[in-house]
Amino acid sequence: MELRVSPTRMQLLQLKRKLAMARRGHKLLKDKRDELMRQFMELVESVRELRLEVEGKLSRAMKDFLIARMQMSSSEIGVSVLYPTRVLDFEVAESSTMGVTVPQFNPSDEGDQASGESSEMYPYGLAMTSAELDTAIDSLASVMPLLLRLAEREKSAELLAEEIERTRRRVNALEYVLIPKLEETIKFITMKLEEVERGNLTRLMKVKEMVRGGGV
């Protein structure tokens, strides 16, 4: 492509302008990539912490469930939790980090349920069930918001990673393909122009010599 350009001054100017822009773009993208990287690392760190917490809480909940299970037969527990009463509504919003659209899950009515009708959470009567089941349900319920946040963060990290990959590819394309090619083309045009210049000079000198010789 670079060889197909007509080696004119006009073209050279244009190319030089293009190169400058590519360089600036390259620098900006590199900055963006670095910033994305930094944010990604932060996010990954927080995801890791959250994941550990969720895993800890989940295994606690499993243990609580196990203890409830030790007191009640599997079909008793089965029927106790068969009919779900709690519906977790959450809104999915979008927010933008460095131009990346990441999801945000906002549980809609977590607050009011905790105050007023928290007993809605336990879909069974009291007489024939063990208090251990309450504990198990509590534990599981306390993991839920964390799970939601973990899902949000992990998705964000995934999207960020994709964006980083894309940016890096662009940076690389600029750095290793576009800019070198532009530079080469510029060099080629410059050389071509210089050659023309030199040819002109030689021709001028020749003409001068002929004029001087013819004059003898």
Add this chain to the structure above:
Amino acid sequence: MTTSDLQIGQSYAYAVARIRQAENGLLDRNRIARILDASEMSEILRILGETEYSWAVSDVAATDYEAILTRELERVFRYVSQFVPDLTVVDLFRMKYDLHNCKVAFRALALGVDGSGLWSPLGTVSAAEIWRAATLEIGLDGFPKHARDLLGAGLDHLQLGVSGDTPADDSRLEQLADRPIDPQALDAVLDRAYFSSLDEAVYQIGSSLLTKLLRLRVDLVNMTAFLRCVRLRRGLAALRSAFIPFGDLPLELFEKLYNEPVETFVREMSMSMYDSLISEWSAFSKRKDAVAILERLGRRYFTEMCSASSAAVFFGPEPIASYLIAKENEINDLRTILVGKANGLDTESIRERLSGAYA
């Protein structure tokens, strides 16, 4: 000494003697210790195979311990029914599974599923019959009184009406599927119907000792239900709906205590007949798992009261009820052990959750 006295004495003499002999088959401290020490499920099954569980563990996959326990209870009910003069005594223990099946049926109905895998075969009425009654396919007339009460209470609560006179009406069932139900309230209604049936059955058997034990049982249930209501802040309305009215402790007492700290509860209860139980529990009353501990202590207390009071009875339903209670307890304890073992819980944590005399 009247003729009827002689009659009861005669019919129960045989049954009680058999029960006393059968009590030898209950797992003793030694066996429980061996099961607790066993490192593998196969070993536990082998130990159980040497006991009266041998029928229950045969032809059952080792991992399906729930099936083993169900089969054992099935066997015990069948066995005791052979010779007990009044089957109501066995029904006292089987009604629980009718209650369970009703809960499954109504929930499944509301969800539009078939509840498979949750049905219990141990009830006095087959699960299939209960399902057919719940889906209004058949009326309630063919059911024994307690099952009729249970189903009737449930159908009423779900506003399906006590059927029998009206033909099956699919539209009512369809409406139900669209309408959310309150399973807690449903359970409260069914539980109350269940305890009311127990009360009637005990009255019909005419044993003052069993009446006393039922009251004790209800009081224990009410106490833990009260504490759970307080802990989960369910409110007075929930307390009132969960309250079972056949105990000695009145609802007013619990209502009064609802907004009081746990110390007041301890003080008030130690003035009741449960002072020994409550004083044992008061040391744990501040712990996070206080209610579970009361549940456990209550179970132990109940078993002790039961075996202590029926030991002196030789002609009557009490020893039979006592045996069935002991067997139920043993099976629950085995469940605790098996579930704990299968999930790698340490022996100490398992042991402290047992309620039998060997604990």
Add this chain to the structure above:
Amino acid sequence: MVTTGLLLALLGVAIAVIPAGIGSAIGVTIVGQAAAGVVTEDPSKFGKTLVLQVLPGTQGIYGFLIGFLIMQKLGLIGGVVPQVATETGLGFLLASLPIGVVGLFSAVLQGRVAAAGVSILAKRPDELVKGMIYAVMVEFYAILALLASFLAYNGVPM
């Protein structure tokens, strides 16, 4: 010629034999049922249950003994119709009351205690003797009644 005295004496025989016999029958039945319960579960205990079952049977024997003695003294066994004064007949009737009444109740009650003893046999076969002692304690009062009846019978002049 049958006198009032003879009728009263025969009534005494009946009172000695019938209630004690009924009592023993009931008592033995109760123990028998309990014993059957134990033997259903563990047939090897049959021999031991027999000992307990026999105990409430003694009252019937005591009653029969008194009745037999009265009849012998009357000379009924010989086949002659004896002449008995009304007072003598009444005396026999009263003499037979202790074993009749006490025999009935003690046999039934002893049956219950012995059935309880069967429970001991079911749970702890080694402690069978203790169960027997409890049942024998009831026997003591039947023996006292027998003694009273016998002394009274001796005191009735013919």
